[in-house]
Amino acid sequence: MGIKSTLKHSFVACALLLGSGSAISAEAEYTFKLHHFLPPPSMAHSKFLQPWADKVMAESNGRIKIDLYPAMQLGGKPPALFDQVRKGIVDISWTVTGYTPGRFPKSTVFELPFIATDAKPMSMAMQEYAETEMSDELKDVHLIAMHVHAPGSLHAREKPIHTAADLEGMKLRAPNKTMADAFTKLGANPVFMPVPQMPSALSKGVLDVAVLPYEVVKPLKIHQLVKHHTEVPGLYANTFIFSMNKKAYDSLPADLKQVIDNNSGIELAGHIGTLFDESEAVGRQAAVEQGNEIYQLPPSEVDIWKAKLSFVTEDWLKDMKADGYDSQKLLDEAHALIAKYQTANK
Numbered sequence: 351m352g353i354k355s356t357l358k359h360s361f362v363a364c365a366l367l368l369g370s371g372s373a374i375s376a377e378a379e380y381t382f383k384l385h386h387f388l389p390p391p392s393m394a395h396s397k398f399l400q401p402w403a404d405k406v407m408a409e410s411n412g413r414i415k416i417d418l419y420p421a422m423q424l425g426g427k428p429p430a431l432f433d434q435v436r437k438g439i440v441d442i443s444w445t446v447t448g449y450t451p452g453r454f455p456k457s458t459v460f461e462l463p464f465i466a467t468d469a470k471p472m473s474m475a476m477q478e479y480a481e482t483e484m485s486d487e488l489k490d491v492h493l494i495a496m497h498v499h500a501p502g503s504l505h506a507r508e509k510p511i512h513t514a515a516d517l518e519g520m521k522l523r524a525p526n527k528t529m530a531d532a533f534t535k536l537g538a539n540p541v542f543m544p545v546p547q548m549p550s551a552l553s554k555g556v557l558d559v560a561v562l563p564y565e566v567v568k569p570l571k572i573h574q575l576v577k578h579h580t581e582v583p584g585l586y587a588n589t590f591i592f593s594m595n596k597k598a599y600d601s602l603p604a605d606l607k608q609v610i611d612n613n614s615g616i617e618l619a620g621h622i623g624t625l626f627d628e629s630e631a632v633g634r635q636a637a638v639e640q641g642n643e644i645y646q647l648p649p650s651e652v653d654i655w656k657a658k659l660s661f662v663t664e665d666w667l668k669d670m671k672a673d674g675y676d677s678q679k680l681l682d683e684a685h686a687l688i689a690k691y692q693t694a695n696k
Contacts, residue, residue, distance in 0.1 A: 377412070378407075378412060378413060378414065378415035379413045379414070380413065380414050380415070380601070380602060380606065381414075381415045381416075381417065382414070382415070382416045382417070382441035382442055382594075382598060383416075383417055383419060383424065383440045383441050383442070384399060384403060384416050384417065384418050384419065384440070384441065384442040384443070384444070385419045385422070385423070385424050385431060385434060385435075385440040385442070385443045385444075386399060386418075386419075386420055386421075386422075386431070386443060386444040386445065387420075387421065387422055387428040387431065387445065387544060387545070387546055388420060388421065388545065388546070388566070388569070389420055389421045389546075389569060389570075390420050390421070391569040392420075392566060392569040392570075393565055393566075393569070393625060393626070393629040393632075394444070395418070395420045397625050397629075398622055398625050399418060399420075399444060400418055402613060402618075403416035403417075403418060405613060406609055406610065406613055409609045409612065409613070410606055410609045413606060414602075414606055414609065414610075416441075416442065419440075421546070422546075424439075424440060427544070428445060428446070428449050428544040428545075428546065429449040429450055429544070431443040431444075431445035431449070432445055432447075432449070432450055432453065432491075432591065432593070433450075435491055435593055435594065435595050436490045436491055436595070437595075438595045438597055438598070440595070441594060441595050441598040442494070442592075442593070442594045442595070442598075443592075443593060444590065444591075444592045445590065445591060446525075446526075446544070446545075446588050446589070446590055447496075447588075447589045447590065447591050448461065448525065448526030448527065448528075448588055448589070449544060451526075451527045453487070454484070454487050454589070454591070455487070455670065455673065455675070456479075456483050456484050456487060456675070456680060457476075457479075457480070457484065457487075457496070457589045458526075458527075458528055458589075458666065459479075459666070459680050459681055459684045460472065460475075460476055460479070460498060460587060460589050460684060461526050461528040461529065461586060461587065461588065461589060462528060462586075462662060462663050462666060462681075463528075463529070463532050463585065463586055463655075463656070463659040463662050463663070464584045464585065464586075464655075464656055464659070465584070465587075465684065465685070465688070466498070466501040466502075466584045466585065466586055466587040467501070467584065467688055467692060468500065468501075468623070468627050468692075468695075469497070469498055469499055469500040469587070469622075469623035469624070469626040469627045470620050470623035470624045470626075470627055470691075470695055471620075471623070471688060471691035471692040471694070471695050472498045472587060472623065472688055472691070473495075473496075473497035473498050473619040473620060473622055473623030473626075474616050474619050474620045474623065474687075474691040474694075474695075475684065475687035475688040475690065475691045476496045476497055476498055476589060476619065476687075477495055477496050477497065477615060477616045477618075477619035478616060478687050478691075479496075479683060479684060479687055480493065480496040481493075481615075481616075482683075483680065483683065484496075488591075488593070490596065491591075491593040491594065491595065491596060492593060492594040492595070492596050492598075492599040492600075492610075493591070493592075493593050493594075493614070494592040494593055494594055494610070494613075494614045494618070495592045495614055495615065495618045495619045495622060496589060496590065496591050496592070496619065497589070497590050497592070497619045497622045497623055497626075498587040498588060498589055498590065498623065498626075499563045499565060499587055499588055499590070499626045500563045500564075500565060500587070500626045500627050500629075500630045501563065501582075501583065501584050501585055501586065501587055502525060502561055502562050502563045502585060502586050502587065502588070503561075503562075503563065503564060503579055503580060503581045503582065503585070504522075504559055504560075504561055504579070504580040504582065504585075505559065505560040505561070505562070505567065505572055505573075505576045505578070505579050505580075505637075506520075506558060506559045506576055506577070506578040506579075506580065507552060507555075507557070507558055507559070507575065507576050507577065507578075508558070508577060508578075509558065509578070510577075510578040510580070510643060510645060511559070511578065511580040511645070512580070512645055512647075512651075513651055513654075514536050514537075514651070514654055514655050514658055515537070517533065517536045517537055517538040517559075518536075518537035518538070519537065519538070519539065520538045520539065520558040520559050521538075521539050521541060521556065521557050521558045521559070522538040522539065522540050522541065522557065522558060522559040522561060523540070523541055523542075523543055523548055523551070523557050523559065523560050523561050523562070524540035524541065524542050524561065525561050525562065525586065525588050526542075526586075526588055527542075528586075528662060528666070529561065529586050530542060531662055531665070532586075532659045532662045533561075535658060535659065535661065535662070536655075536658060536659070538559070541556070541557060545562060545566055545570070546570070548560045548562070548570065548572065549570050549571060549572065549575060552572065552575040552576065553575055560572055560575075560576065561586075563626070563630060563633070564579075564629070564630045564631075564632075564633030564634045564636075564637070565626055565629040565630055565632075565633050566633070567633035567634075567636060567637060568632060568633045568636040573633075573636045573637040573640045573642060574640060576642065577642055577643065578642060578643045578645065579634075579637050579642055579643065579644050579645065580645045580647060581644070581645065581646045581647060582647045582652065582655060583646075583647070583652060585655075592622075594610070620691075620695075663681070666681075667681065
């Protein structure tokens with residue numbers, strides 16, 4: 351049985367056990383708070399984070415209880431989530447690494463234009479890369495998993511985007527600093543903002559274009575605020591970090607640490623990636639049913655975008671090298687790991 355089916359079956363089994371009450375034989379000895387930025391209807395909350403918490407509870411025989419707080423219910427804005435878990439304000443958080451620019455420089459290689467693939471192999475590559483290359487950047491937390499979402503698309507209010515030139519002068523949400531530089535080169539006016547702010551920004555005309563995967567289009571009702579969707583194969587992906595406060599993890603006895611460890615790492619990253627890949631179709635169908643235009647950039651135009659944005663990778667290599675990193679090694683490793691997990695998941 352493969353990674354995808356193994357985790358899917360175990361998540362379902364744990365949910366059934368919790369529903370029947372047979373998995374719980376003791377009151378919780380440890381109760382942890384898990385904080386994140388998306389609303390409860392989002393795929394990340396309903397299909398990933400809540401089932402993960404339920405699975406940990408079931409496998410700990412009820413000794414670990416994890417309470418979820420979606421949509422920043424415990425206060426602060428999304429960029430604060432990593433520091434909240436680092437400082438112990440919350441016990442566990444899930445957030446976008448790009449919300450804290452400069453905090454995870456090595457992870458930005460996975461955000462370069464046209465490096466993106468399906469979320470499952472890329473997430474597994476991201477996790478192995480984090481384990482081998484990012485221990486210094488992650489030393490203040492206990493890492494559960496790093497992953498990416500499926501490649502993002504462009505969702506425009508009024509004006510269709512069929513060529514790179516169509517972006518000229520458009521106010522566009524940049525998902526991270528790397529892509530902000532890329533879109534600036536294409537003539538757009540990038541605005542950086544977390545995902546939850548986009549519906550309001552689109553409705554008020556603060557944004558002309560939302561840049562994000564289809565996965566969050568439906569829960570945030572983006573498809574009702576735009577008329578045009580442009581799909582650019584492999585345009586970009588965002589990286590995410592799912593982490594636990596070190597003291598909270600260290601407070602657990604060895605057998606309960608093992609429960610957390612059993613629900614961490616590459617297998618979990620692949621499962622998360624699968625969920626993101628599957629959710630793309632759901633969000634895209636919502637746009638279709640809304641009657642919106644779906645435009646797939648033809649290969650000839652994709653080549654133009656790649657040529658125009660090649661400077662982003664070149665600049666990344668120079669800037670990272672100037673900061674003391676072996677940037678070519680990191681880029682080569684990212685490519686090799688993505689290829690490894692693409693082959694493994696065929």
